[in-house]
Amino acid sequence: MTCGEVQPFIEDYADNSLDEHTKKQVKEHIDICPDCQGDFDISVSLKVLLRAFTTEEPECDYFEKATSLIIAKTSSEASKSEEVH
Numbered sequence: 001m002t003c004g005e006v007q008p009f010i011e012d013y014a015d016n017s018l019d020e021h022t023k024k025q026v027k028e029h030i031d032i033c034p035d036c037q038g039d040f041d042i043s044v045s046l047k048v049l050l051r052a053f054t055t056e057e058p059e060c061d062y063f064e065k066a067t068s069l070i071i072a073k074t075s076s077e078a079s080k081s082e083e084v085h
């Protein structure tokens with residue numbers, strides 16, 4: 001396979017959605033071709049980023065909950081220390 005032949009498959013290869021035969025050919029090329037290896041790395045990184053963005057909502061929610069918990073804790077501690085004084 002040449003770079004031009006491998007390029008259209010790189011994203012699917014990163015997705016692991018290629019059939020075994022094509023996957024083997026793409027892998028064999030990526031193993032010996034630093035250029036396509038680089039493109040493959042970028043594809044994988046983008047997918048990781050994309051996944052991070054997809055799960056952003058629950059993380060935001062978690063962050064909000066954590067923040068309100070911290071605020072609740074801080075204000076209860078503040079009122080506690082007010083009671084002490």
Ligand SMILES: [Zn+2]
Nearest residue numbers: 003033035036
């Ligand atoms: Zn190549």
